[in-house]
Amino acid sequence: MNKFNGDKAMNNNLELTCINCPMGCRLRVTIKDGVVAKVANNQCPRGIAYAKQECVDPQRLLTTTVPIHGADINVLPVKTSGPIPKDRIFECIDALKGFSVYAPIMSGDVIFGNIAGTGVDIVATRTVDKQ
Amino acid sequence: MKILNIDIVIIGGGPAGLAAAVSAKKCGCESIVIIERDTSLGGILNQCIHSGFGLHRFSQELTGPEYAQRYIDMVHEMDIPYMLNTMVLDIASDRMITAVNPQNGMMRIQAKSVILAGGCRERPKGAINIFGSRPAGVFTAGTAQKFVNIDGYMPGKKVVILGSGDIGLIMARRMTLEGATVVSVLELMPYSGGLNRNIVQCLEDYNIPLLYSHTITELIGKERLEGVVIAQVDDGLKPISGTQQTIECDTLLLSVGLIPENELAKSAGVELSGVTGGSVVNERFETCIPGIFACGNVLHVHDLVDYVSEESEHAARYAALYIHAGSGGKSFKRIDITPGNGVRYALPMHIEYTPLDEDITIRFRVDNKYMDKRIDIIFDGKVQKSINKRILAPGEMETVKIGKDTINDAKSLQNITIAVGDGYE
Numbered sequence: 001m002n003k004f005n006g007d008k009a010m011n012n013n014l015e016l017t018c019i020n021c022p023m024g025c026r027l028r029v030t031i032k033d034g035v036v037a038k039v040a041n042n043q044c045p046r047g048i049a050y051a052k053q054e055c056v057d058p059q060r061l062l063t064t065t066v067p068i069h070g071a072d073i074n075v076l077p078v079k080t081s082g083p084i085p086k087d088r089i090f091e092c093i094d095a096l097k098g099f100s101v102y103a104p105i106m107s108g109d110v111i112f113g114n115i116a117g118t119g120v121d122i123v124a125t126r127t128v129d130k131q
Numbered sequence: 132m133k134i135l136n137i138d139i140v141i142i143g144g145g146p147a148g149l150a151a152a153v154s155a156k157k158c159g160c161e162s163i164v165i166i167e168r169d170t171s172l173g174g175i176l177n178q179c180i181h182s183g184f185g186l187h188r189f190s191q192e193l194t195g196p197e198y199a200q201r202y203i204d205m206v207h208e209m210d211i212p213y214m215l216n217t218m219v220l221d222i223a224s225d226r227m228i229t230a231v232n233p234q235n236g237m238m239r240i241q242a243k244s245v246i247l248a249g250g251c252r253e254r255p256k257g258a259i260n261i262f263g264s265r266p267a268g269v270f271t272a273g274t275a276q277k278f279v280n281i282d283g284y285m286p287g288k289k290v291v292i293l294g295s296g297d298i299g300l301i302m303a304r305r306m307t308l309e310g311a312t313v314v315s316v317l318e319l320m321p322y323s324g325g326l327n328r329n330i331v332q333c334l335e336d337y338n339i340p341l342l343y344s345h346t347i348t349e350l351i352g353k354e355r356l357e358g359v360v361i362a363q364v365d366d367g368l369k370p371i372s373g374t375q376q377t378i379e380c381d382t383l384l385l386s387v388g389l390i391p392e393n394e395l396a397k398s399a400g401v402e403l404s405g406v407t408g409g410s411v412v413n414e415r416f417e418t419c420i421p422g423i424f425a426c427g428n429v430l431h432v433h434d435l436v437d438y439v440s441e442e443s444e445h446a447a448r449y450a451a452l453y454i455h456a457g458s459g460g461k462s463f464k465r466i467d468i469t470p471g472n473g474v475r476y477a478l479p480m481h482i483e484y485t486p487l488d489e490d491i492t493i494r495f496r497v498d499n500k501y502m503d504k505r506i507d508i509i510f511d512g513k514v515q516k517s518i519n520k521r522i523l524a525p526g527e528m529e530t531v532k533i534g535k536d537t538i539n540d541a542k543s544l545q546n547i548t549i550a551v552g553d554g555y556e
Contacts, residue, residue: 017327021186022435024327060332063181063194064308065280072170074283077180077196086336093308107200125180126196127203 010034016054018047027051059083062092063125066111071103071128078111081121091116103130135240138162138454139447140228142219142395143248145174147427149202150440151246151447156209158451164240165206165213166230172206172213173199174250175428176436178273178280181301183328187437198436219249222399224420244450247396247410247418247425248443251432253298254388263350266357272298272386279305287382291359292316293347295323295330296526297434299386304333306384313337314380317345317361319368322500324526326434346370347383356381389432399423406476407431413483414491416446417453424450431478431494434528438494445492466538471509471550473497475525482547487535494530495549497523506531509548510541517552 012031017024023043029051030038039051053059061083065075084092095116105111105128112122139155141148144167152165171177176184179195186192189201206213217232228240253271270278270286276298278284290306292299295318303313316334321343323330334341342361348370349360358379362370391409393401402411402419409430410418417424426446427439466482477495501523508516508531518531531549538544 017331019328019332021192022183022326022328024331026327060336061182061192062308065180065283067283073281075280077194077280079180079182079194089308107197125194125200126177127200 016051018042018050020044020046020050029055031055058086060086060089062089064093064096066096066122067100068105068128069100069102070130071105072131073128076101076105076111076128077125078122079125080115080118081110081123084115084118084120088116088118092118092122096122103128132237132239134227135238136162137164137240138243139164139246139450140226140240140242140244141165141246141248141447142222142228143167143174143250143427143429144169144172144213144215145248145250145427146176146199146202146436146439147248147250147429147443148174148246149199149206150443151248151426151450152211152213153202153205153209154444154447155246155451156211158448160451160454163211165211166217166219166228167213167215168218170215172203172215175273178276179301180280181305184436187435188440195436202440219395222395222423224400226399226420226422242422244422244453245399245424246443246446246450247393247401247423247429248427249392249395249429251389251391251408251428253385254390256385259385259387261347261350264353266350266352266355268352268356268381269350269383269385272302272384275382275384276302276305279309285309285311286384287311287356287380289314289380290382290384291347291378291380292384292386294318294386294388295325295341295343296386296388297325297329299384300325300329300333302384302386303339304337307337307339311382313339314378315339315361316341317347318343319346319364320344322524324524326526348375350383351377356383359383389428391429391432393429396423396425396429401425404476404480406470407478411480412478413481414479414487414489415449415452415484416442416479417449417483421457422450422453424453431476434526438528438530442494466544466547468493468547468549470495471507471548473499473501473504473523473551474549477549482538486539490535491533491538492530493533493547493549494528496525496528497551498525500524501551505552505554507548507550507552508533509546509550510544511546512548514552523551 028040036052039048062080068076107127109124110121144165176195176199184198221229226242275286351358363374410425424446426443475498505517
C-alpha cells in the first residue's frame with residue numbers, strides 16, 4: 001500500500017520511518033498539493049530522497065536464495081542489483097521459481113538478468129566453490 | 132600426541148574471528164590460526180542473507196555473506212591459516228587448546244595468545260517454559276533461518292513468531308517471501324527490541340501484525356504444533372487472566388534472546404559477567420587470564436557487525452602486543468568502569484594498564500527506553516561530561532569515547548560511571 005495514496009489527501013502531514021540505514025530516523029513529511037514539500041527530522045540527505053520516493057513509488061531491495069547444485073550448501077544467497085518497486089516483490093520471487101544454478105559461483109555474478117522485466121538483475125552474494 | 136605451537140589462536144571464523152585475524156597479521160604476526168567448527172568461514176553472516184551490513188565500515192549496504200566475503204578474501208590474500216570442521220573441546224588456563232576434526236583426530240595446540248571469538252547461541256524453548264507437550268514445529272528463529280537460507284528447507288507453512296528482536300522480524304519477512312503465512316509476531320515488552328527499519332520493511336510491508344505486551348502460554352498439538360495460546364501481559368510481564376486467545380499455526384519461531392557461548396571460557400577459568408554472559412575484560416579486551424582475549428558476540432551481543440569488526444581489530448592488536456611484550460603496562464592503577472542509573476552494563480569493566488596509550492571506547496546498553504535524556508560520564512561521583520540523547524533503547528548499543536589524556540591527567544581517578552541523566556538541553 002502506497003502510504004501517500006492511502007492517505008488520500010493532497011495536503012497532509014505524515015510520519016515515516018526511513019529504512020536506508022539502521023538509524024531508522026522517524027521522518028516528518030509535509031505534503032502540499034500532492035507533492036512532498038518538506039521533510040524534517042532526517043539525520044542525512046538520504047532521508048529526504050527516501051521520503052520523496054516512498055510517498056510516490058516505494059522501492060525495496062530484495063534478498064532471497066536460489067537452489068545451487070554441486071556445492072556444499074543447498075541454496076545460494078542472492079539480491080537484486082538495485083531497488084525494485086515494492087509491489088513487484090512477489091512477481092520477482094515467482095520469476096525465480098524453478099530456477100537453479102551450478103557451482104562455482106563468485107559473489108557479484110549476475111545469475112538472472114532483468115528479473116520480471118524490472119531492468120534489475122539478480123546477483124549472487126556469496127562465493128561458492130565447486131565441491 | 133604432537134603439540135602444535137601457534138602464537139595467536141583465534142576461536143571462531145565468523146566476523147569477529149576474521150577481523151581479528153586480519154588485524155593480527157597486519158600487526159606483524161605470522162603464527163596465527165583461525166579454528167572454525169563449520170564447513171566454511173563466515174560464521175552467522177552466511178545465513179544472514181538480508182542487507183544492512185557494512186554501512187559504517189564500508190559505506191555500503193551489504194548482505195551478510197558479502198560482508199563476510201570481504202574479510203574471507205583478506206584472509207586468503209594475506210595467507211592466514213585456518214582449520215574448518217574443527218571443534219575446540221577445551222582451553223586450559225595455560226592456553227593449551229584441545230581440538231578435534233575428521234582429518235587429524237584430536238589435536239593439542241599450545242597458544243601464546245587466545246582470542247575468543249565464538250559468538251553466541253539462541254535462548255532455547257526449554258529456557259522460557261511454555262506449557263504443552265513437545266510437538267514438532269517449534270524452532271528458534273536462527274535455526275529456522277539456517278534451514279531456509281543454507282539447507283533450503285521450509286520449517287512450516289503457518290507461522291507465529293515470539294519475539295520482535297531483529298532475528299524474529301527478519302524471519303517474518305523471509306518466511307513470507309518463501310510462501311508461508313506469518314499470522315502474528317508477539318512481543319513480551321511494550322516496545323520492540325529490533326530496529327525501526329525492520330518493523331517497516333519486515334512487518335508493515337507485508338501487513339504482519341505485531342502484538343506488544345503479549346506472550347505464549349501454551350502449545351497445542353501432540354505430534355505437530357496445531358496452535359498457540361497467547362495472552363496479554365501486565366506491567367510485571369505476567370499473563371493477564373481472561374485475555375487468552377488461540378492462534379492456529381503449524382510453526383512457532385522463538386526469537387527470545389542471544390547468549391554468548393562461553394563454555395570454553397569457563398573451562399579456562401575466565402571470569403564471566405552475570406549481566407552480559409561474556410567475559411569480564413579490560414580496555415585491551417583481555418580477560419582475567421593474561422593472554423586470553425575476547426571480542427564480538429562472545430563478549431557481548433552486538434546489533435551491528437561493523438562494531439564487531441572494530442572491537443575485534445582492537446582486541447587482536449593487543450593480543451599481538453601481548454605476544455611481543457607480554458602482559459605489561461607501565462604503572463598499574465586499576466580504574467573501575469561501572470553502569471550507573473539506567474545503564475544495564477558497560478564494557479570494558481575496568482581499565483587495567485595506565486597511563487593509557489589510546490583513547491578508550493566504552494560500549495554500553497540502557498535498561499529501558501528513554502526519551503530526551505543525557506548520558507553522563509561520571510568521574511569519582513562528579514559528572515565529567517554529558518551528552519544529549521533524544522532516544523535511548525535497550526536494543527541499541529551506545530558508545531562513548533574518552534580521550535586518553537582526560538584519563539591520564541586525572542591522577543586520583545578510581546571509578547568511571549556511565550549513567551542516564553535527566554535534563555536534555
